[in-house]
Amino acid sequence: MSSLFLERRFWALCGAQNLGAFADNALRQATILAIFGAAAAGYGTADFSMPWGWGNYAGSIVSMGFTISILIFSPLSGQIADLVDRDILVRKLKFIELALMSYAALCFAIGNGPQLLFALFLMGTQSAFFSPVRTSLMPQYYRKEELTLANGVFNAVLFVAIVSGLGIGGALIQLEGGRIMISGLLVVVAALGALFATQCPPAKVDGKERLDLNLPVVGVRLFALARRQSGVLYPMLGIGWFWMMNAASLAILPNVVRDNLEAGLGTINLCLAISALGAGLGSLVAGIIFGRFRDSLNFAGWAAGANAIAWLIAWAVLGDYRIPESGFASFANAPLILILLAAAMTNGMFVVPLMAALQSRAPNDVRAKIMGASNMTNGGLATLAALAIIPFLWTGLSPHHVFLIFAAMQAGLLFFMWKRKAAIREAAMGENEDLPNPLTEDIITPAFSESSK
Numbered sequence: 412m413s414s415l416f417l418e419r420r421f422w423a424l425c426g427a428q429n430l431g432a433f434a435d436n437a438l439r440q441a442t443i444l445a446i447f448g449a450a451a452a453g454y455g456t457a458d459f460s461m462p463w464g465w466g467n468y469a470g471s472i473v474s475m476g477f478t479i480s481i482l483i484f485s486p487l488s489g490q491i492a493d494l495v496d497r498d499i500l501v502r503k504l505k506f507i508e509l510a511l512m513s514y515a516a517l518c519f520a521i522g523n524g525p526q527l528l529f530a531l532f533l534m535g536t537q538s539a540f541f542s543p544v545r546t547s548l549m550p551q552y553y554r555k556e557e558l559t560l561a562n563g564v565f566n567a568v569l570f571v572a573i574v575s576g577l578g579i580g581g582a583l584i585q586l587e588g589g590r591i592m593i594s595g596l597l598v599v600v601a602a603l604g605a606l607f608a609t610q611c612p613p614a615k616v617d618g619k620e621r622l623d624l625n626l627p628v629v630g631v632r633l634f635a636l637a638r639r640q641s642g643v644l645y646p647m648l649g650i651g652w653f654w655m656m657n658a659a660s661l662a663i664l665p666n667v668v669r670d671n672l673e674a675g676l677g678t679i680n681l682c683l684a685i686s687a688l689g690a691g692l693g694s695l696v697a698g699i700i701f702g703r704f705r706d707s708l709n710f711a712g713w714a715a716g717a718n719a720i721a722w723l724i725a726w727a728v729l730g731d732y733r734i735p736e737s738g739f740a741s742f743a744n745a746p747l748i749l750i751l752l753a754a755a756m757t758n759g760m761f762v763v764p765l766m767a768a769l770q771s772r773a774p775n776d777v778r779a780k781i782m783g784a785s786n787m788t789n790g791g792l793a794t795l796a797a798l799a800i801i802p803f804l805w806t807g808l809s810p811h812h813v814f815l816i817f818a819a820m821q822a823g824l825l826f827f828m829w830k831r832k833a834a835i836r837e838a839a840m841g842e843n844e845d846l847p848n849p850l851t852e853d854i855i856t857p858a859f860s861e862s863s864k
Contacts, residue, residue, distance in 0.1 A: 419610055420552040425565055426607035427505055428545055429572040434508075434600040435477075435534060436573050437580030438515055440683060441593050442531060443473045444584050444676045446524050447665050458522025466524070468804065470662035474797035476528045478658065480535035481790030486629035488540040489783020490622055497548045497614040504541045505601075505608035511537055512601035516594035535790075542786055547779040551614045570691030577687050581680030633784035636777060643781060646768035649711065651788040652824065653762035656718075656817065658793035660754070661686060662800040666810035671729050678739045685748060689755025696756070697763035712828050714761035719821035721754035722814045729811040754817075 447469035449459040465472055492500065515530035553561045583589040583596070623629050638644045661683060668679045697714070728750060735743040773781040803813055 420612050421561065423607050423610035423612070424501070424545065424548065424552065425568060427501060427604050427611065428541075428565070429568045430600050430604035430607065431505070431508055431538075431541070432569055432572040433576040434512055434597050434604070435538065436576030436687070437583075437593065437600075438512075438534065438597060439473055439477060439531065440577045440580035440680065441519070441584040441590075442527050443469045443665060443683070444581055444680060445519075445522075445527075445590070446473070447669075447679065448584075448676050449524065459524040459527070461524050467666075468662075468801050470665045471797040471800045472528065473531060474658050474662050475794050476531040477535040477538075478654075478790045478793040478797065480532050481539040481786055482794055483626065483790075484536050484539040485543075485783045485787035485790060486626045486633055487622075487624070487783075488786070489543045489633060489780040490629065491540065492543040492547050492779035492783070493616060493777070494622060496616055497544050497551065498611045500544045501541070501548065501611050502605075502608045504537060504544065505605040508534070508537050508541075509598070509601040509605045512597045516597045519590045519597075520594045522590065539786060539790070543779045543782040546782045548611075548614050550778075552612065567695060570695065574684060574688050574691060577684045578680070581676075581684065585676055585680070630784075630787055633780055633787065637781050637784045640772060640774065640777075640781065642772040643769060646765040646772070647781075647785045647788055649765040650762055650769060650785060651792040653758060653765070654789040655792035655796040656758055656820070657686075657690060659796035659800060659813070660758075660817065662797045663803075663810050663813045666804060667729065667814075671809065671811045672732065672734055672739075674734055674739060678734070681739055682751060685751050686755045689752040690759035692752075693756035693759025693761075694763055697760040711761055711764050712825055714757050715821050715825045715828070718754060718757035718761060719818045719825065721750065721757055722818035722821065725750045725754055726811060726814040726818065729814070 445459040446461055446466045449461070449466050460466060461469075461472070511530065511533045515527065515534065518527040518530050549561060549565075579596070580593060583592045586592065623632075637647055664682050664686060665679045668674050668682055672678060693714075697710075728747060732747065735741060737743050739748075769781070769785060800813065803816075804810065
């Protein structure tokens with residue numbers, strides 16, 4: 412089994428995916444800090460400045476710049492992934508990524524904030540097309556007994572790529588000449604990703620359907636298709652909820668650091684990296700221990716409850732918090748770091764059983780379409796969350812009070828899960844038949860087991 416990692420079918424696709432993830436997150440993190448820093452400087456004509464003071468909401472607008480394109484184009488991407496040979500799509504999309512990263516690098520070099528946001532929108536579009544292709548490609552490359560290992564390693568490498576991209580992108584933008592370094596890094600990494608993509612083995616499809624370009628109608632049809640599949644809808648909505656909460660927390664963190672902690676760009680970078688690190692660690696931990704739970708809804712419920720408690724504690728602690736003189740990254744500041752890490756970890760743990768449910772239940776012949784519907788849901792809810800942060804800040808609400816709203820939302824979700832589960836069990840007892848749980852349908856397989864059948 413270990414020879415799998417040396418084979419072209421593994422390292423070609425893994426490298427293409429994760430080099431792209433690294434570049435995406437380096438670009439996003441550097442963009443947030445550059446635009447937020449320009450707004451803090453207060454100069455309307457400074458590099459990376461945004462009109463009308465929008466730079467103060469850099470976390471939200473950068474998130475929306477990336478996710479709104481996923482919402483718009485996912486109905487089309489799922490169709491294409493079922494119509495065109497997937498190895499060809501991977502190569503074309505990675506070379507498109509190289510062109511887009513070159514454009515983003517130019518925007519960074521000249522310090523144009525609005526153009527940089529447009530580049531992020533285009534990168535989000537590329538991601539919207541790549542994701543269902545990669546998800547649908549894996550069952551063609553790996554046998555059933557290999558999928559657990561392949562999925563686990565893919566997710567572990569993805570976690571490393573995301574965190575390292577955030578850390579390096581955020582660190583370089585603070586250096587003298589850092590934006591030129593970032594520009595070069597984006598192009599080099601995208602070129603390497605395209606090179607990996609050229610090595611992907613053939614992956615034929617038997618697509619015979621006609622492409623429908625009426626995207627709003629297609630979006631409705633994809634959602635209806637997911638709804639008709641047994642055990643698919645609620646996991647898909649649960650994953651969208653994770654995206655929503657994650658986007659909202661990333662959007663508000665820069666404002667929390669500046670307004671409540673009275674700290675600068677370095678601390679913002681650390682907090683955003685801690686959030687990504689926690690989500691990745693939570694997913695990995697859940698992947699290890701999830702198989703021990705017979706009732707996956709209980710697992711997701713415990714994670715949602717722990718997340719609500721973590722946000723509640725973060726709200727209470729940040730009310731009158733000051734970073735110790737030894738610095739944010741010092742041992743004296745460990746309680747705050749652990750609280751932020753715990754909030755992100757529990758959110759990551761919540762999504763693992765839902766991901767397993769969606770992947771394992773999506774039928775092979777429509778898997779890419781369902782993944783497109785899931786991406787559409789994720790992008791829509793993430794965009795909505797990032798957009799919702801702006802009016803909260805407009806009202807003068809202290810950014811850290813948004814954490815209290817996060818806690819209330821997670822508590823509301825937990826209550827919904829409990830009520831639905833109780834109602835379904837009562838119906839099952841009355842009719843003497845096994846009915847599925849409302850959110851994850853009582854999957855009992857490990858997190859990545861048979862995840863791409």
